[in-house]
Amino acid sequence: xxxxxxxxVLDELALAGRAHSTGVVLFHAALAAKQGLGPTETKALxxxxxxxxxxxxxxxxxxxxAPASITGLIDRLEQKGFAKRVKDPADGRRVLVEYDPASSxxxxxxxxxxxxxxxxxxxxxTLEELEVVRRFLVEVAEIQTEAAVKLNELx
Amino acid sequence: xxxxxxxxVLDELALAGRAHSTGVVLFHAALAAKQGLGPTETKALxxxxxxxxxxxxxxxxxxxxAPASITGLIDRLEQKGFAKRVKDPADGRRVLVEYDPASSxxxxxxxxxxxxxxxxxxxxxTLEELEVVRRFLVEVAEIQTEAAVKLNELx
DNA sequence: CCGTTTATTTCGTTCCATCGAAAGAACTAA
DNA sequence: TTAGTTCTTTCGATGGAACGAAATAAACGG
Numbered sequence: 001x002x003x004x005x006x007x008x009v010l011d012e013l014a015l016a017g018r019a020h021s022t023g024v025v026l027f028h029a030a031l032a033a034k035q036g037l038g039p040t041e042t043k044a045l046x047x048x049x050x051x052x053x054x055x056x057x058x059x060x061x062x063x064x065x066a067p068a069s070i071t072g073l074i075d076r077l078e079q080k081g082f083a084k085r086v087k088d089p090a091d092g093r094r095v096l097v098e099y100d101p102a103s104s105x106x107x108x109x110x111x112x113x114x115x116x117x118x119x120x121x122x123x124x125x126t127l128e129e130l131e132v133v134r135r136f137l138v139e140v141a142e143i144q145t146e147a148a149v150k151l152n153e154l155x
Numbered sequence: 156x157x158x159x160x161x162x163x164v165l166d167e168l169a170l171a172g173r174a175h176s177t178g179v180v181l182f183h184a185a186l187a188a189k190q191g192l193g194p195t196e197t198k199a200l201x202x203x204x205x206x207x208x209x210x211x212x213x214x215x216x217x218x219x220x221a222p223a224s225i226t227g228l229i230d231r232l233e234q235k236g237f238a239k240r241v242k243d244p245a246d247g248r249r250v251l252v253e254y255d256p257a258s259s260x261x262x263x264x265x266x267x268x269x270x271x272x273x274x275x276x277x278x279x280x281t282l283e284e285l286e287v288v289r290r291f292l293v294e295v296a297e298i299q300t301e302a303a304v305k306l307n308e309l310x
Numbered sequence: 311c312c313g314t315t316t317a318t319t320t321c322g323t324t325c326c327a328t329c330g331a332a333a334g335a336a337c338t339a340a
Numbered sequence: 341t342t343a344g345t346t347c348t349t350t351c352g353a354t355g356g357a358a359c360g361a362a363a364t365a366a367a368c369g370g
Contacts, residue, residue, distance in 0.1 A: 006282055006285075009282055009285050009286055009289065010274075010277060010285065012289055013277070013285055013288065013289045013292070016288075016289045016292040016293045016296070017292060019292070019293065019296040020179075020292040020293070020295060020296040020299075021179050021183070022201070022205070022296070022300070023295070023296040023297075023298075023299035023300040023303070024175075024176050024179040024180065024299060025179065025180065025183055025201075026299070026300055026303040027299045027300070027302055027303040027306070028176070028180050029198070029303070030302075030303040030304075030306035030307050031306060033306075033307070034306055034310070038326095038327085039184075039194045040327075040328095043184070046177065046180075050177070055347080055348095056347075056348060056349095057346090057347060057348080065327095065328075065329095066328070066329055066330075067329095067330095067347085067348065067349080068328075068329060068330075068331090068348090068349075068350080068351090069327070069328050069329070070348085070349095071348070071349055071350080072326095072327070072328080073327090073328095076327095091336075091337065091346095091347085092335075092336050092337075092347095093335065093336045093337065093346065093347045093348070094336090094346090094347060094348080095347085095348065095349095110306060113302065113305070114298065114299070114302040117298045117301075117302070118295070118298060119165075121291075121294055121295065121298060122165060122168070124294075125287070125291070127161055127164055129287045129291075130161075130164050130165065130168055131164055132280070132284045132287055132288065133168065133171075133287065133288055133291045134164065134167055134168045134171045136276075136280070136284075136288045137168070137171040137172060137174070137175040138171045138174065138175070139276055139279075140175060140178070140273070140276065141171070141174040141175040141177070141178040142178075143178075143269065143272045143273060143276065144175075144178035144179060144181070144182045144269070145177070145178040145181055145182070146272075147182055147185075147268065147269040147272070148178070148181040148182040148184070148185040149185075150268070151182070151185040151186060151188075151189055151265060152185050152188070193356090193357080195357080195358095210317080210318095211317075211318060211319095212316090212317060212318080220357095220358075220359095221358070221359055221360075222317080222318065222319085222359095222360095223318090223319075223320080223321090223358080223359065223360075223361090224357075224358050224359070225318085225319095226318070226319055226320080227356095227357070227358080228357090228358095231357095246316095246317085246366075246367070247317095247365075247366050247367075248316065248317040248318070248365065248366045248367065249316095249317060249318080249366090250317080250318065250319095
């Protein structure tokens with residue numbers, strides 16, 4: 001008979017998961033605020049970073065914004081130095097929006113302390129344990145992202 | 156000599172961490188959108204849920220909003236059924252804002268599938284592994300929340 | 311009691327992100 | 341070359357969330 005039942009451990013894990021999620025959200029919100037970015041801009045930059053350069057039109061469909069709004073959005077991102085417009089060499093009508101990688105470095109100082117703390121944290125785990133954690137994170141990420149997509153498209 | 160060096164595992168872990176964070180943010184944003192909540196309202200509800208009932212004034216300082224804005228915010232939350240006003244029995248000038256727990260149940264259906272998938276995921280882990288993951292999540296949550304606080308107060 | 315202080319709301323205004331419609335620029339095909 | 345199509349931007353308008361200042365309501369201290 002284990003000291004804690006599996007159910008107990010699972011419940012505690014769920015609690016830990018909530019706490020962790022809250023931490024993630026708080027951190028992201030704080031970082032966005034520090035960068036002077038609104039919710040839409042944050043989301044947009046995330047898209048650019050993950051999917052790479054895209055046309056203004058595609059940017060619009062992916063963010064769900066009207067064409068006119070996209071122009072304003074790109075204007076703001078450009079003015080704040082997070083993205084830039086590049087004329088599509090193949091088609092002069094199109095404008096490619098691309099993420100400026102320098103912008104991530106610009107805010108690296110804010111990350112440094114956090115990164116250091118994480119590295120220190122890792123010291124308390126064996127290689128095997130880290131591998132378990134990695135697998136868990138990847139699998140949860142997949143489920144969660146899928147759930148988010150379903151939420152968005154369902155109703 | 157291990158098949159993968161510790162450094163490699165750590166790098167992969169960092170990558171997994173990023174993917175997971177993205178998933179968390181996407182899911183939260185999708186859920187908020189489905190509930191018809193704006194960024195401020197989401198943040199405010201999170202405060203109420205974590206810290207319990209508080210006066211309108213305290214609510215204002217915690218959210219960083221002006222008194223006039225708080226009234227509107229509470230109005231919206233109340234109208235949407237996520238919170239309610241309660242007269243402070245000890246001081247008639249004050250208004251306590253409290254989270255309505257029923258509102259979380261109201262959106263439970265959207266969680267169900269996600270929860271089921273998570274439970275299924277847990278089946279692939281031993282009790283010891285789940286405990287490792289729990290510890291990791293708790294420790295990271297602490298570091299991350301602390302980092303968020305620092306980000307907010309620093310400049 | 312009566313003036314003062316504290317807590318919230320009301321009021322009128324401002325700012326900003328978004329929108330629809332139309333204009334402008336560039337490719338395509340006949 | 342020109343007519344039609346596609347992509348982005350400009351323009352003017354709208355709505356919502358935030359603000360400061362004044363108004364209201366309740367507690368507190370003389």
